[in-house]
Amino acid sequence: QVQLQESGPGLVKPSQALSLTCTVSGGSISSSEYYWTWIRQLPGKGLDWIGFIYYSGSTDYNPSLKSRVTLSIDTSKNQFSLKLSSVTAADTAIYYCARFVIFGVGWVDNWGQGTLVTVSS
Amino acid sequence: DIQMTQSPSSLSASVGDRVTVTCRASQSIDNYLNWYQLKPGKAPKLLIFAASSLQSGVPSRFSGSGSGTDFTLSISGLQPEDFATYFCQQSYSTPHLTFGGGTKVEIK
Numbered sequence: 001q002v003q004l005q006e007s008g009p010g011l012v013k014p015s016q017a018l019s020l021t022c023t024v025s026g027g028s029i030s031s032s033e034y035y036w037t038w039i040r041q042l043p044g045k046g047l048d049w050i051g052f053i054y055y056s057g058s059t060d061y062n063p064s065l066k067s068r069v070t071l072s073i074d075t076s077k078n079q080f081s082l083k084l085s086s087v088t089a090a091d092t093a094i095y096y097c098a099r100f101v102i103f104g105v106g107w108v109d110n111w112g113q114g115t116l117v118t119v120s121s
Numbered sequence: 122d123i124q125m126t127q128s129p130s131s132l133s134a135s136v137g138d139r140v141t142v143t144c145r146a147s148q149s150i151d152n153y154l155n156w157y158q159l160k161p162g163k164a165p166k167l168l169i170f171a172a173s174s175l176q177s178g179v180p181s182r183f184s185g186s187g188s189g190t191d192f193t194l195s196i197s198g199l200q201p202e203d204f205a206t207y208f209c210q211q212s213y214s215t216p217h218l219t220f221g222g223g224t225k226v227e228i229k
Contacts, residue, residue, distance in 0.1 A: 004164075035216060041159075047208055047220040060216040096165065105153040106212040107170040113163060 002027035004097050004112035012091075012119050018084040022097030022112060029078045030055045035100040036073065036080045037108065040093040048093075052100065053080055087119045123147055123214050127221030133229040140196045142224045144209035149189045153213035156185055156194045159206045159223075168207075169194065196226075204228055 008020035022036070029036060038050040051061040053071040061069050065084070073080040084091060094114040101109050124147040134140050144154065152172035159165045167176045169185035172192055182197045196203055209221040 037218075039218075046222040047210070049218040049220070052216045062217070098165075100215075100218075105151075105155070105171045106215045107155040107167060108157070108165075108210070109167050109170075109176070111165040114165075 006115040125221040131225040150213035
C-alpha cells in the first residue's frame with residue numbers, strides 16, 4: 001500500500017516562500033498511471049486543488065495560484081515538492097500531498113495525513 | 122471553472138440513522154464525481170469514485186448515485202466512526218479539479 005508523507009516548516013513568515021516535500025513509499029513515483037498533486041484545506045473552508053506534476057516533470061496549476069506556485073519532482077528520491085511564493089495569512093492551511101489515478105473518470109486514491117502551515121510573523 | 126455546491130454544510134444525526142449529502146455541479150459532469158471522508162489528523166479517504174463505485178475496503182453502508190449535475194452520498198446505518206466531514210470532487214475538468222464546500226456530520 002502506497003503511503004505519502006508531507007514534510008516542511010509549520011510556520012512561515014509573510015512574504016516568504018512556503019516549501020513542502022512529499023515522500024512516497026510503497027510505490028514508484030515514476031509510474032505513468034498517476035499525477036502527483038497538492039491540495040490544501042483553508043481554515044473552516046473547503047478543499048483547494050493547488051496543482052499536479054507528472055513523473056516526466058510536466059505540471060498544471062490552479063489558475064488562482066499559478067503565478068506563485070512551482071511543483072518539482074525527484075524520481076531518484078521518490079519525492080515531489082511544492083513551493084508557494086509571497087505567502088500571506090490567507091495561505092494558512094492544512095497542505096496535503098496526494099496521488100491522482102489517471103484512469104476512467106480519475107480520482108485521488110491516496111493522501112498524506114496533511115501538514116498545517118501557518119503564515120505569521 | 123466548474124463549481125460544486127454541497128448541502129447541507131452540516132448535519133446532526135444519531136448512530137443508526139440514514140444520512141444523505143447532496144452535491145450539485147454548475148454544468149453537466151456525467152459521472153465524473155468522487156466522494157471523500159476527512160477526519161482531523163488523518164489522511165483523507167476515498168469513498169466513492171465515478172459517482173457510484175465503492176472504493177475497495179469501504180463499508181457497503183456507503184453508496185453514491187447521480188449523473189449530470191446532481192449527485193448524492195448516502196450512509197445507511199450511521200456508525201460512530203462515520204462522524205467526519207465529507208467532500209465531493211469533480212474530475213470532469215481534469216487536471217483542474219474542484220471540490221464541494223464539505224458537509225460536517227456531527228453526533229446528535
